[in-house]
Amino acid sequence: MKSISTFFYTIGQGFRNLTRNRWYTLASIATMTACLFLLGMFYSIVANFQNIVKTAEEGVSITVFFNEGTSEDEMTALASQLEKRTEVSKVDYVSAEDAWNSFKDEYLGEYADGFTENPLEDSSNLQIYMKDVSMQPQLVTYIESINIVREVRRSEVTASTLSGMNRFIALVSVCIIAVLLAVSIFLISNTVTIGIAVRKDEIEIAKYIGATDYFVRAPFVIEGVIIGLVGSMIPLALVFYLYTKVVAYVGVHYSLLENILVFLPVQNVFDNLVPLSVGIGVGIGFIGSFVTVHHHLKV
Known part of the structure; x- marks a missing residue:
């Protein structure tokens, strides 16, 4: 019974931390939103380029x-x-x-x-x-x-051209996504780390009065996970809105390009983008909080 009450207490503390440290929470969410929004937009563009090339390949x-x-x-x-x-x-x-x-x-x-x-x-x-x-x-x-x-x-020329385009798009997309991922991880983890580090006195006091490592760490980890979840859902909503608007706009105003610009259905894009964005946001929120709090537990 005690373990259940402790579990719900730590969850409650995690949510309270969000409101007690509003500026840190907003800064963390804003950083995640900006990074994951750029990642989501680039992923959508690359996925559609690959679809256009694949559609052309299917006609050969x-x-x-x-x-x-x-x-x-x-x-x-x-x-x-x-x-x-x-x-x-x-x-x-x-x-x-x-x-x-x-x-x-x-x-x-x-x-x-x-x-x-x-x-x-x-x-x-x-x-x-x-x-x-x-x-x-x-x-x-x-x-x-x-x-x-x-x-x-x-048609050897057509086949070699399409194959070359496929390899080029794959190489460029992997490089750019890797750079965006690295930048996102660096910025987000630093923001989470700084936000928790400024509360080291709070962590040390809890340790001095006999709190266990789990009792101290859990609220911060829950806070990091919530920030990661919110910070990943906002850019997903923005990318979803922009993607559907762009597809609709091109379909209405540039109908002559329909046979060339074959956009992927939004569901196809988000089948991969949702787990990628949520995984990055929640993963960095969890790991950043866990590692940072761990450093301050040794008192």
Whole structure:
């Protein structure tokens, strides 16, 4: 019973510390909000850049043509086989008739009536779409080794360009996020540390009158966790508001860019951003409080 009452007492003290030290609380929350807001905005931008590149990659296909006399069953069997490969996202079978109808509609129009036979009789093919275009060379090598395949058409320039962009964005984003994380951790932990250090007399008095380390430390740790939680939720709310407004604004005023600027749904962004921000805020609040109080417990 005593342990339960002590637990609730320490929680109450943690909340009281927030109001007793208003300026420290506000400074800590403001520092966390600023740092995590910048981190959240940059993460949203990077996530959308990566999505744009990925969307472009999904539109890049490899076209496989077959030797004369290859049956439709053999082609569809190969399509099923290729769909099982890890680098392949989708395989579409295009018959000679479908290829001719598509060609007519796109290039000939009414002039196609003069053709009595299909000039693309041997043009049945497979359109192969990939999960990652950087894997295109190994997939092409495999397909070219199959005896029923006559030709494999691919865009090496497009694939290499998209792969290069992917690597560049990944490298730049990792570097910048690492810098922002380091700055955030440094500023937030320093603010928490200073705020607790100025109350070392309070900690020492509690120790002199016989308080246990747990009894002294717990309210400060709870205070740090609460500050971390509040300081991470505010920037998440701000980023959420700005993100939805920007997406809506671009959709209304720049509708011509819809096929280029394919924004991620806000839920997709926040599925990763929420645990990242809360983890940083609460983690730094807890560790900063725990470590700082620990230094002042040795009296």
